[in-house]
Amino acid sequence: MIELHQLTKHYGGTLAVDDLSFKVEPGHVTGFLGPNGAGKSTTMRLILGLDAPTSGQALVNGRRYATLSRPMHEVGALLDAGAVHGGRSAYNHLLCLARTNDISATRVAEALEQVGLSGVARKRVGGFSLGMKQRLGIAAALLGDPGVLMFDEPVNGLDPDGVRWIRDLMRSLAAEGRTILLSSHLMSEMALTAERIVIIGRGKLIAESTVAELTARYPSLEDAYMALTADSVQYGAAR
Template sequence: MIAIEHLTKRYRKTVAVDDLDLVVQPGVVTGFLGPNGSGKSTTMRVIMGLDRPSRGRATVNGRPYHDLRDPLREVGALLEAKAVHPGRSARNHLRALAASNKIPFSRVDEVLEFVGLASVATKRVGDFSLGMGQRLGIAAALLGDPGVLLFDEPVNGLDPEGIRWIRDLFRSLAAEGRTVFVSSHLMSEMAVTADQIIVIGKGHLITQGSVSDLTAAAKGAVVVRGNDRERLERALRAAGATVEVVNDDALRVGELSAEAVGQLAFDEGVVLFELTPERASLEEVYMALTAGVVEYGSGSS
């Protein structure tokens, strides 16, 4: 479990994270979403004890990172791709990490095998592709078989096969009861990977909840088509709905549920050909949530 309490992190004059509170639970994949520059990486660096909080604190399994007795055995992290000396081999990089935490070298070959890098274990990391670098970073995160895992933008540089592999990996790690905390600036990625979602913007918590909670909270619309469009439109407006004419015979209705629209049509004697609830996609929810907090917007929105 990861807990963040009143975390504020200031770099000179910029506030990267502002009074953030959140809890990341074990057993599920938690997506950490926000536009670029929203404070995701800063939060993760503070959790890992790399950056010192200006205020507040972050704990892993109830203790600050600095107090963990065997950090790699409790927390594994992929913070940036290819953060490895380019002249060192993948195996030597992992062995150096293993040695510092008294993890047996046999585990190094296990994780290299697991991420599919066994055949290039003795090659210089400098010759690795970005995707191979990501896999090495994941191998490093899994090295100590930790119960808490952090992945900062793990999908960057992976090919479709790699993306599929990593999604399955997150799910199986969570299913084993581990805490899996994955950051991304892409909602579409998190929609198919995460169970729980935390959205931040400009260092503030915007919302958190399950994927279904978030989409349900967003107001959907109902598309309705019947044999008397004008009559139906009048009745809907009278009932307080917002109505938009989609084409000759279809209407998009807001503020009313599909059940209410159907009942109204029945009361008015309108024969319905179609009654479709439209659910906002998670992507749309996310865009709406973060619209006000995009640091480097394109200006058009």
């Protein structure tokens, strides 16, 4: 489970996350929505200990990420598919990550197979398309077989087959009882993939609901999102 308790983050004079509290529970995909500048990426960084909150706390399975001894066994995340050393092969990239968390080389091969990259495992990542890098990032998230998974715009650069693959993967992982937090701007995909939705704007919680509840009140998830965030669109702030 992911739990946020009155999470707040200031960057100088900018308030990126504002007293934010919500839970992401196991067994379903939770969609994380908000306009540009809403604070979604900042929130995910705070959960993963990449930034320190100004106040409040973000917990994974009841603990701060920084206190986890082998974090990849508990939490997997894809925040930036491009954050990979281009001179390394896909296999060596994952192997380096695996060694930091006592994960076997056998598991590296399994993760590459799971995301469809076995055939290019020994090729340098610098020659990969964005879609292939997305698959590699997902392999890295899955490497420790964690119960909690976080994905920021995972379908970027994927063709329709890849988008469907991501959708099916997210739903199958949730069906296994894992906790899935999925951030995306693609409302059509979110409507097909997520069961629960968290919407934020200007760093604050706007809505925490199910897709079914929102689509019962509005013609579509997109209509619900547009109506609920109408007063929260901003420019030039943190994501």
